[in-house]
Amino acid sequence: MPDQQQIYTALNEIFRDLFDDESIVVTAETTADDIEDWDSLAHINLITIIESRFKIKFKTSEIESMHNVGHLADAIARKTAGA
């Protein structure tokens, strides 16, 4: 199971690829307001990519409650725990 550091490293890489911006550095507080192209379409893509990268599946209610990168990272940590 990946630790916090590994999760943030992987997320950072995904964000850079998805938004084609090598200057992105995500923190727990990063929200859609901080990244220009992070709209609802990109959000679903992000979820889909994270699910396949970490081999996990988010619940509908979880997707709705993810408002920043911290929420994402926590959900990933929870779901990969014990894996």
Added chain:
Amino acid sequence: MSTDMDWLPPPDSGWEARLGEARALDWPAAKPAFEAVSKFNLDLLQTIKLDRAVSRSRQAAASDDGGPITKLAILGSSTMAHLLPGIRIGALRRGLIVDCFEGHYGMYMQELSDPGSALHGFQPHVILLNLDARHIVQQESVSVDQAVARIGRSWSEAKANFNCAIIQQTLLPIFMPAIGNNDHRLASSPSHLVEQINTALRPAADAAGVHLLAIDAFMRWHGGIDYWYDSSLWNHAKQEVNPRASHLYGEQVGRLLGAIRGLAAKCLVLDLDNTLWGGVIGDDGLEGIALGQGAATGESFVEFQRYAKSLLKQGIILAVCSKNDEANALQPFREHPDMVLKVEDIACFVANWTNKAENLRSIATSLNIGLDALVFADDNPVERGLIRRELPMVAVPELPEDPAYYAQCIARGGYFEALSITAEDQERGALYAANAERDKLRDSVTDMDSYLAALNTELIWQPFDKLGLSRIVQLANKTNQFNLTTTRYVDRDIERAIADPDALTLQLRAKDIYGDNGVISLIVGRRSGADLFVETWLMSCRVLGRQVEQATLNLLVERAREIGARQIVGEYRPTAKNGMVRDHYAKLGFEPLVGEFGAAGVTRWVLNIDDFQPTPTAITTLKGPHARSAADLHSAQRDFSGPVR
């Protein structure tokens, strides 16, 4: 993994670097580099990343001169935006640059019918109707007929308002069975209804000249409905196609756009050892190779040969490219009882020790097709790598190690996407076998004139007609080399030309002692005053060097005279592929016109009809209906008033 594009090589460690190199170039020089980067087994993230990089490169460019742009409008009833990157990259894999227009969802009927709509302003080349299953099925007691009629109304609206190709997506079978295995017994079962609508859509689309995007069929081969549809995402974002399948969806749209543009491959080039049979014929001998005989491995190769034979029956040319002594390579074809493929099925047989890149070049040359029309099937990763590096335009499927999956790999790759199968396609195997006979004749006679005389060629002409429509559209869209203007047509353009009193159209069929070549040449002329402007003159390269051009000109002058034209004006529009006809009009005695004719390199040529002396040829020119049989030909001759000489 069947959810991958596993016929493409995996993006290796160098993929990012190659993307970086493409980024560093300026558009349009960057286009071929981006195209090369697209031809990998990319996942969703890589697809989005590449798509962004291409858009940025195009936006930064002073002018977009990366060749023609295909304008695609996608109209539907749910979210479509997530499908666009996959579509653009699927098209880029075929060298096509696509600009997308996304309709407001649910508004497609208004957008199609309102001349003031943004869709009308966009002027699409292709309209893709992406209607989700709920939209069609989930209304009170809709019947199959009502649903198909409703979809049909959007086609009529699109046809009435736009001069473009129409693609209809079949319905994604997203509903669970209501009562179970025998769901068809419940009249209101949405699952069964979707299936019936999809069945009924096929003939309806054919009758309307609409192409299908058969999402219901191909999703089964690419992960199944669980992979394609996620009810959570529908609830979140009204996405019927799961984004994780969007690159597969886009790949399929790319294939259709490629086929519409005449870019589908034409020839499958086969390696022999461990591709058509197991083992090495030169070492193992006829008895030692694995082929048939009830053993699982041997049967895999038989199956693969059957697949190749089925392609041949659809009009795909087969060729062989093998590192072998020719006598060894031919032996199984002649002597092995389990060979499905025979020597006469192979239009071009190359077995030698030269490197395969060079051999593929000579195969393309001898078949008169472009290198980009070749698909190269070889079990050896080293040979595949060599061809990908040396000849990036050749498609090289990533054959799996187990021969049991060779056919699936090539079929899933969709290289031979066809919009229709014409009679010419089904006879193409025989055509190429006949060509080999012609070549033998040419080698046996001493001079060209006696060869042409011995062929006894008949050129049978008639104006465009409804019966010939599918072959005319196909030929117009796939002929790249002997094509003066490379004007592409959809069915409706041809229907208009048939009805236009100022259009002079000719479809020409060539027959000789070895058989019927089918319709091999087209001309579209437009009369304006005393001029006949030749908008299209194209010919299949199969009949090159047979004086068909000269005989066609004799005929064209005759026909132009009949409708009162005094001169013929021809145009040459250069493309990457039609250099062979740069001097076509000069060779036929036309005089160059001075001036600028639109794009750079376009030339115009004029021929005065009054002074024209027909060039004598060894060809007999006949007016015909669709002369196919000897009886047809006799009736054609009865109608005919005398050779044009």
